[in-house]
Amino acid sequence: MKRIPLVCALLLTFSATGLAQKFCTVSPPSPYHHSALIVTSFDATSGRMKTTLEHPHSLGDGIYMRAAFFYQDRRLRTPPTIDIYFVTASKKPRYNEVHGLSILADGRALSSVGAEEYFTEHGERKTTVEKMRLTLTYASLVTLTHAQRVTVRLGSTEVELSNNHLESLREIASMMIPPTSAARR
Numbered sequence: 303m304k305r306i307p308l309v310c311a312l313l314l315t316f317s318a319t320g321l322a323q324k325f326c327t328v329s330p331p332s333p334y335h336h337s338a339l340i341v342t343s344f345d346a347t348s349g350r351m352k353t354t355l356e357h358p359h360s361l362g363d364g365i366y367m368r369a370a371f372f373y374q375d376r377r378l379r380t381p382p383t384i385d386i387y388f389v390t391a392s393k394k395p396r397y398n399e400v401h402g403l404s405i406l407a408d409g410r411a412l413s414s415v416g417a418e419e420y421f422t423e424h425g426e427r428k429t430t431v432e433k434m435r436l437t438l439t440y441a442s443l444v445t446l447t448h449a450q451r452v453t454v455r456l457g458s459t460e461v462e463l464s465n466n467h468l469e470s471l472r473e474i475a476s477m478m479i480p481p482t483s484a485a486r487r
Contacts (some may be wrong), residue, residue, distance in 0.1 A: 338470035340477075348372060356476050361454065362461040365390045369474055382440045382478050383415050388456060391429045395422060403434045407449035414443045420447030440478055447472045 308437050338357040345352040355369040368387040385472075388403065390396060403418040415437040425431040434456060438446070446452055450461040463471075 320329065321397065322458040324403060332473060334469045334473035335418055336466045336469035338467075338473075340470070340474060342373075342477075345372070346380075350374070353474065353477055355470055357470055359464070359466060361388070361463060361467065363390075363459055364392065365454075365456065365459070365461055367463070367467055368452070369435065369471065371474070371478055373479070375436070376479060383437050384440070384443050384478065385435050388434045388436075388454060391425050391431045395430045395432055397432050397457055397459075399424070401434065402455065402457050403436050404455045405436065405438075405446065406455070408413050408451055409445050412438060412446055414438055440475070443471070443475050443478070447475050 314339040336357075337359060338355050340355050342351060342353045344350075346393060351373040353371055353373070355367075357367045360366055366389045368389055369384055370387075371382060374382055384389065386405075397420065399422040401418065403420075405414075406412070419435045421433050421435075423431045423433070449468075452468060454461050454463065
């Protein structure tokens with residue numbers, strides 16, 4: 303007999319929380335206006351949370367932009383970095399001989415962490431997918447996002463990032479947390 307009121311109270315409590323979850327409001331829209339897809343997920347290989355950006359619009363000349371970074375502990379003394387990828391797919395490799403990759407923000411070359419990397423994969427319908435990766439520090443990314451004109455050079459090919467591409471990079475930069483001064487002590 304004593305358990306019936308307890309069971310009723312539990313059912314009432316859990317049904318109320320269930321209804322509240324069904325009627326939650328949608329999160330507010332992003333202040334950044336772009337058409338890129340930004341996703342944060344758990345990366346099982348590294349055991350850390352990873353945020354990736356995939357932009358659906360070409361920069362020009364069939365080159366697409368991707369970016370990714372790992373969240374890191376604020377207590378780490380190393381500055382966060384982001385990998386920016388420039389991807390192209392074609393029947394024959396176009397950049398296998400020339401791997402020079404640079405980003406110019408308002409005409410000035412951005413400093414990168416380490417050398418750029420070039421790799422290929424086999425794509426659908428017998429295409430070759432070429433990926434060029436450049437790793438930037440958080441400070442270089444902020445410089446890039448504040449620039450009025452950003453140009454990417456892949457060998458002799460030069461393309462300019464549109465405002466849509468820059469807005470997506472601004473949003474991903476806002477998600478990165480630079481190390482605090484207290485963590486550096």
